[in-house]
Amino acid sequence: DTGVSQNPRHKITKRGQNVTFRCDPISEHNRLYWYRQTLGQGPEFLTYFQNEAQLEKSRLLSDRFSAERPKGSFSTLEIQRTEQGDSAMYLCASSATMTQYFGPGTRLLVL
């Protein structure tokens, strides 16, 4: 399978805990994006990497959120001190052109 993969697919955590999600993009894609999707809404942009450089962060990305793409391949998104409002689907996408290909997402539930 050469698509975008994300792990884990589901995560349940207690408020205040830290969580980390991983995204493996399509191998030849140099751009990687993170989005957050809440119920009944379209995905909202969080952050963007070109190779290993994080070039843009949304104001939605509070200081509890951090993302890395250390070698320009896979990426991680960490949420520290989770809050119930962080419950959402976190989507990763990659691209080499204007077309983005999405992974299956990680659904986070904060209790």
Next chain:
Amino acid sequence: GDSVTQMEGPVTLSEEAFLTINCTYTATGYPSLFWYVQYPGEGLQLLLKATKADDKGSNKGFEATYRKETTSFHLEKGSVQVSDSAVYFCALVERDNAGKSTFGDGTTLTVKP
């Protein structure tokens, strides 16, 4: 800023009915336009795209035409099937905006046998 507006759902149709889901956009530049489909519990799958005015994207019987004069990209299918039941998202990407997507809120389609 950029925005995408989709017709509100949910939309319920009988099998073999004609489908239209309206999408209009606001953009500062000249965007590429996309339709994605999302099945329950899954990520977004690219359905079709168009990159310039008057282009028609098509896939699996779905079509959409990039109309610059009306800033629209309506999704159509001549005969829907039960398996088309899903949430459909219209999106735009601007070349000068880091390539990030701006999405509409989605339209839920239910097709009944």
